[in-house]
Amino acid sequence: MSESVDRAVNAMKEQIDAPTASYFSSCVHCGICADACLFYTETGDPQYTPIHKLDLMRRVWEREYTFAGRIKKWLGLSRNITENDLTKWETLVYDSCTMCGRCSLYCPVGNDIVSMVRKMREAMVASGHAPEGLRHASKRSVEIGSPMGITAKTLEAQIKHAEKETGLEVPLDKEGVDYMMLLSSAEIAQFHEIIPAVTRIFHQAGVTWTLCSTAFEGTNSGIQIGSSDIAAELINRIVDGAQKLKVNYVISPECGHAYTALRWEGPNLIGKPYPFEVVHIIELLDQLRARGKLKVEGKDDTRQTFHDPCQMVRRGGVVEQPRTLMNLVATDFVEMPDHGMMNWCCGGGGGVSANERAEPLRRKVFSAKKQQLDQIGVERIVTACSNCRNMLEEGLEDNNMDEIEVIGLSEWLAEYLATPSADAAGDKS
Incomplete structure (x- = not known):
């Protein structure tokens, strides 16, 4: 076993806590999580099934922490992790996962798959298997502050x-x-x-x-x-x-x-x-x-929708607030199919946007968002995540849809702030 493989295996053992072990033991291998992942739905490639991305950690769990796995290890029948495995799985956990959490909601037994991906990445970092772009971004964050x-x-x-x-x-x-x-x-x-x-x-x-x-x-x-x-x-x-x-x-x-x-x-x-x-x-x-401290005036008649950032909405629970704010001035606000908790990711979260190697795949899976937008025909997308905003603008341009404006919610609301002297709302659309 090479030194990097040894570091990866030891890191996985450290990351396998009681909840993670329970997730592996309760997984029924139904594959339903695949239908929640845009990397699978937009490519049809089974390697992008979310639970498959955790197969290396599952092997460590089985070999080290289950009775049957220990017997197989003792008999020399367990499958060892190799350097090639780490190289392959690095692309799966970094290039084809935004840690959006949609798979976790789909799982019929409630396994938090995205938390396990997070742990799997810890092992990848420990073994030196992480995308160059993310390594440089992390270095700049520590040394420069950004x-x-x-x-x-x-x-x-x-x-x-x-x-x-x-x-x-x-x-x-x-x-x-x-x-x-x-x-x-x-x-x-x-x-x-x-x-x-x-x-x-x-x-x-x-x-x-x-x-x-x-x-x-x-x-x-x-x-x-x-x-x-x-x-x-x-x-x-x-x-x-x-x-x-x-x-x-x-x-x-x-x-x-x-x-x-x-x-x-x-x-x-x-x-x-x-x-x-x-x-x-x-x-x-x-x-x-x-509290009556955010006062707006005017109405916006632009047909527009809200893109739900995964970490803020699905994993953070900030679901109704952006819709309440939009409805203050939007007269033609329409929801995307699968909006709110089940909205599709922009494709660039979880560090994927900083990973140049993942760019072709990321651009391909934007088709999930395109399908949502094609069904509602809007002129503007409002969102509340600067990374989502970048990914949306890029995806729209790739698909010749750049006539659709993308704007941040805070910025958009600021355009409609009431002035102290305003007696009535005027039309700003």
Whole structure:
């Protein structure tokens, strides 16, 4: 057994806890999870069946932790994992899985397949089998503070632009406020409108908030690549920033895995509870609406739909809030087939978008999203994840559908903020 194989096997043994063992033992090999995975449905290739992507870990579980497996191992009948196996399965767990969680909902016995993929990636990292793009993104996150290499100086430049555009202060490193806002790299480097948008919204609502120069990045590449050590280091950076500024809440941005990492996995990763609460930006906007602090005017007659980011909606439970917010001004909001908890992934989550090797497959499986859109005929897609936004724009262009606009929900709502002097809603469509 080679050194890398030995590391992988040992890492898998460490990752096989009681829940994972119960999932393997309760799996009835029905294959229903295949119909939940766009990589299978759009290619018809059985290797993309979700539970098959975990076959290496299943072999370790069977050999090390089951009576029959130990007997086979003693008799020399168990099948050993090889370097070639690791090379093959690396492409399965990184290129053909966005960790969207749809398979977990489909599983008739309730196995959380996506959590096992997450554990499988830990073993891949331990053995040195991880895509180059994700390795570089993780390195930049640790060393620079952002998977795209965005620095505090870049953020400060965007703050100046936002202040010039809005005429409002964009607070940076302000202590004693209620909220610390996180951003994704894409929101700083590409979607510049998000900072002016939240600045206007928070000003109208009277929210006290700040950005943090040492903890502005919400994206957690440690979760994506499968390294708890990296993930914990990035979470601790946010915790330290929030404690330094003495805030009560940390706002997760329009980024799916940022929400998963911070809200659901973070305290377990760092081994202690947070001294603050985590709220997704969409949750906060809906809370402001409910308290009468988010006021809009005008109606938008554009035929539009909402793309549900997997980590925010399916795995995070933020389902109704974006729809409530959209219905504030949208007069022609239509749902996609299989919307909400069962919506199809954009195809680029879970680090797939940062994995150049996976690009041809990712572009191919966008056909699942195309089929959804073809059935409803919209002019605009609203979403709440910057990665989804990038993947949607790219997929639409590939399929000659780029006449459909893609926009972030926070940004879109900011266009309809009521002015203090407004007496009545006007038509802005």
